[in-house]
Amino acid sequence: MKPTKDRHATLVDLLDRILDKGVIINADIIISVAGVPLIGVNLRAALASMETMVKYGVMQAWDEKIREDANRTQLKTIKTEILSS
Amino acid sequence: MANGLYLYCIADGHVEKNFDNIGINGQEVYTIVYEDLSAIVHDLIVEQERVEGEKLNECAMKHAQVIDVVWEKFGTILPLTFYTVIKGDEKIAPAQNLKNWMCDDYKNLKQKLAKVKGKAEYAIKIFWSTQKIGELLIQNDPEIRTLHATIETSQKGLAYMYKQKLENLLKKKIEAEAERYFNDFYKRIAACVSAIKVEATKKVDLDKQMLMNLSCLMSKEDSAILGKELDLMSNINGIFVRFTGPWAPYSFV
Numbered sequence: 209m210k211p212t213k214d215r216h217a218t219l220v221d222l223l224d225r226i227l228d229k230g231v232i233i234n235a236d237i238i239i240s241v242a243g244v245p246l247i248g249v250n251l252r253a254a255l256a257s258m259e260t261m262v263k264y265g266v267m268q269a270w271d272e273k274i275r276e277d278a279n280r281t282q283l284k285t286i287k288t289e290i291l292s293s
Numbered sequence: 294m295a296n297g298l299y300l301y302c303i304a305d306g307h308v309e310k311n312f313d314n315i316g317i318n319g320q321e322v323y324t325i326v327y328e329d330l331s332a333i334v335h336d337l338i339v340e341q342e343r344v345e346g347e348k349l350n351e352c353a354m355k356h357a358q359v360i361d362v363v364w365e366k367f368g369t370i371l372p373l374t375f376y377t378v379i380k381g382d383e384k385i386a387p388a389q390n391l392k393n394w395m396c397d398d399y400k401n402l403k404q405k406l407a408k409v410k411g412k413a414e415y416a417i418k419i420f421w422s423t424q425k426i427g428e429l430l431i432q433n434d435p436e437i438r439t440l441h442a443t444i445e446t447s448q449k450g451l452a453y454m455y456k457q458k459l460e461n462l463l464k465k466k467i468e469a470e471a472e473r474y475f476n477d478f479y480k481r482i483a484a485c486v487s488a489i490k491v492e493a494t495k496k497v498d499l500d501k502q503m504l505m506n507l508s509c510l511m512s513k514e515d516s517a518i519l520g521k522e523l524d525l526m527s528n529i530n531g532i533f534v535r536f537t538g539p540w541a542p543y544s545f546v
Contacts, residue, residue: 209520209527211415211538218537221416224492225543226357230374231303231405237390239297239339239380 295336298379298387301359302541303395304331304367305406315362317355322363325388327395330402333363333370334391339380352376364541369410371402372541405546412487413539415516417507417523419478422500423467425531430466437462475505478526485519486511490544501533508544 212218299317307329312322320335353375360372379394381387395402431437440462444455483489488510494503511519520536527534 209523209534209536211516211520211536213537213539218416221537222357222540223353224416225414225540226353226372226375228374229543229546230372231377231546232374233300233377233379233394235394237379237387237394239378 295338296381296387297337297339298325298332298334298391299337300373300377300379300391301333301335301356302363302370302372303402303406304333304363304371305329305369305403305410306331306367308367310366312359312362315359317352317359322359325391327392328399330395330399331367332391332395333359334379337378339378360541369406370541371405371409371546372543408488409510409542409545412510412512412542413516414542414544415486415509415511415519415536415538416540417482417505417509418503418535419474419505419526420497420501420533420535421471421474421504422531422533423502424500426467426470427463429530430463430470434466437466471504474532478505479507481522481526482507482509482519485509485515485522487515488545492544504532510542510545513539 299320301316301322304324307326308324308331309326310324310331312333314321316322316335320337322333322335324331325334326332356375360370364370364372379387379391381390431441437459440455440459444452444459447455479489479491486509490508492506492508494506497503509519516539523534523536526532
């Protein structure tokens with residue numbers, strides 16, 4: 209078995225490393241830009257929710273809903289146009 | 294004007310080098326040297342720096358890419374955690390702050406560099422299918438087989454009771470199996486690597502469980518030996534192995 213470094217297959221392994229690990233400087237020369245310490249959390253949350261959404265097909269449903277809404281709006285516009293003409 | 298330094302990693306050796314615009318947001322990456330240590334950085338204006346949402350993913354990837362490029366060039370590095378920014382003020386420039394830190398922490402940094410020299414990090418995740426393992430136990434474990442046979446010859450009420458008993462027994466046996474596999478695999482993996490870290494296991498799919506999650510430090514040559522050992526493990530019915538790397542030594546710094 210050879211180790212893989214394929215970008216898609218190893219995304220989680222990579223993020224685990226760069227967000228939670230690596231040298232951490234414990235000194236007051238480090239900046240805390242507003243929200244920066246939360247970056248790891250946010251990124252992970254964003255990715256996790258994407259995974260879950262895709263898994264349960266929510267994205268697809270959401271996509272369909274948007275299309276439907278768009279169609280409705282379009283239909284409404286056409287109707288209004290017809291009525292006003 | 295730039296009032297901060299984004300720090301990617303610390304490399305072993307005195308190398309003054311410009312890596313061009315390979316940094317996050319196309320920033321120019323270069324080295325700041327102290328004695329025989331080189332810090333790999335890009336300039337940044339702290340007030341303007343805001344990364345959110347989708348861009349974060351891209352930035353994190355870039356961070357890792359820069360570290361990989363530098364790692365290849367220098368051979369031995371200590372990667373910093375994502376988004377480490379060195380600040381400065383009216384009295385002291387960020388570069389000076391960084392150099393002071395490298396000076397103060399010199400011994401510690403050199404020790405860490407020595408530890409990871411010539412080595413890379415690999416991730417090993419071992420999964421198992423509890424269903425498969427359960428099936429195997431039902432077939433092969435004498436205690437379970439006896440109980441299973443008793444159920445088939447018992448009357449309804451009694452059979453129900455035995456079934457409960459069987460479920461509990463199976464659960465206990467599966468836990469024991471997990472422990473047995475863990476100890477066995479751990480020993481075999483540890484024999485191939487320089488250092489090993491047990492990471493928390495995570496939830497995966499319903500039909501698969503993560504049995505162990507390890508970060509290992511070793512030379513690239515040793516990874517071939519480990520690969521063979523992992524092949525043997527993944528040949529076991531119901532066991533799945535994921536082997537990724539080589540990574541910069543994020544877990545061993």
